[in-house]
Amino acid sequence: MAELSELEAGAPERSTRLIRIKEVQYRTGLGRSTIYRWMAQGRFPKTVHLGGHAVAWAEADIEFWIAARLS
Template structure:
């Protein structure tokens, strides 16, 4: 009747919030052009395609990038 739960499963499900460009810019302190240039140079995380021209970044990816910049 109900859904069975696999109690032996050890894999954790990663849930991340997707954030759009204005919030990314606010968090990292960079402009749109710099973000896209650094993405093409491999210096900044790439976004996920949401559909059409809409993109968003994983919040965890942005947090990890900011932390990596602080360690430099």
């Protein structure tokens, strides 16, 4: 219910952007195989299923993962 009142009060809502594998590879510098292997090992964020065989990652999850590596 608090979420509804924040929206009604005009609080800015941040939408989560979904990014595909090519952008994830570009941002992280990792290859496709490494990304999927690390996902299976729990070392990389999981995908969001879009339907069929299409998947993407939440941009915020990737940004957080990168920031954790830099600290």
